[in-house]
Amino acid sequence: MKIVGLIAAAMATLSLASAPSLAQKKSGVDKLYILDCGEGIAGDISRWSPGVNVGKSMPFVDNCYLIHHTTGWMMWDTGLSDAIAAMPDGQAPSDPRMTHWKRPKTLASQLEQLGVKPSDIKFVAISHTHPDHVGNVEMFPQAMLFVQKAEYDWPGANNAPRFKPEHPVTKLEGDRDVFGDGSVTIISTPGHTPGHQSLLVKLPKTGALLLTGDAVHFKSNWDNRGVPESNFDKGKSAASMQRIADVLAKEKAQLWINHDKAQRDTLKMSPQFYD
Numbered sequence: 001m002k003i004v005g006l007i008a009a010a011m012a013t014l015s016l017a018s019a020p021s022l023a024q025k026k027s028g029v030d031k032l033y034i035l036d037c038g039e040g041i042a043g044d045i046s047r048w049s050p051g052v053n054v055g056k057s058m059p060f061v062d063n064c065y066l067i068h069h070t071t072g073w074m075m076w077d078t079g080l081s082d083a084i085a086a087m088p089d090g091q092a093p094s095d096p097r098m099t100h101w102k103r104p105k106t107l108a109s110q111l112e113q114l115g116v117k118p119s120d121i122k123f124v125a126i127s128h129t130h131p132d133h134v135g136n137v138e139m140f141p142q143a144m145l146f147v148q149k150a151e152y153d154w155p156g157a158n159n160a161p162r163f164k165p166e167h168p169v170t171k172l173e174g175d176r177d178v179f180g181d182g183s184v185t186i187i188s189t190p191g192h193t194p195g196h197q198s199l200l201v202k203l204p205k206t207g208a209l210l211l212t213g214d215a216v217h218f219k220s221n222w223d224n225r226g227v228p229e230s231n232f233d234k235g236k237s238a239a240s241m242q243r244i245a246d247v248l249a250k251e252k253a254q255l256w257i258n259h260d261k262a263q264r265d266t267l268k269m270s271p272q273f274y275d
């Protein structure tokens with residue numbers, strides 16, 4: 001009896017001692033903020049869903065996500081350039097069917113409100129290199145950038161590189177467990193651009209979220225699996241949407257669509273957060 005009691009006591013002590021580190025290992029991510037990184041009007045949404053709603057305009061939003069992990073801060077997408085905030089009428093697109101963007105708030109001011117300095121950001125991962133997602137990458141010159149090699153190597157206008165060559169970078173070829181504990185995972189979803197990626201975040205209370213980038217642009221397009229006319233690879237776009245559906249089912253995750261204003265209107269914006 002005595003020995004059994006001792007063993008039981010020792011085991012209880014052991015499990016108590018190991019409980020916090022196990023819990024921490026389970027999900028080191030503890031906060032996610034949605035930042036307002038742009039608001040605009042899409043001129044003709046049939047651009048994103050060919051043949052459907054021709055000539056119809058729709059409000060779009062542009063989100064950045066600030067994620068806190070016990071080992072550091074991470075940004076997912078950096079939104080439209082903060083410089084647009086200073087333009088009284090925003091940035092009109094070259095093609096009126098595209099999106100006329102405004103920036104009611106800067107990214108810098110939203111970070112400041114939270115007491116987070118740009119130099120506090122350890123990792124920046126971007127869904128893809130369109131200007132409404134990479135506008136402020138160089139606000140974080142010290143942060144390790146996670147980008148697919150296919151995206152990094154994709155020549156920009158006039159063959160220009162898409163990032164400053166001196167920016168620290170990890171070029172990915174597929175998925176990546178960012179913090180090594182399964183709490184934040186980059187999911188390769190090519191098609192919209194050559195190296196488009198999405199982000200799976202597992203929060204302790206909210207549960208799993210899948211942040212789409214532009215693998216899907218708005219809810220009805222997701223429901224109908226619409227592939228935008230300007231996507232780099234339409235076959236891969238469709239395959240990536242199927243992959244997203246599979247991840248949602250497997251992880252019981254919510255789908256958060258970056259540009260979907262109707263959905264964002266139902267979500268808490270920074271300084272409120274999800275945990």
Ligand SMILES: [Zn+2]
Nearest residue numbers: 130132133214
């Ligand atoms: Zn976009």
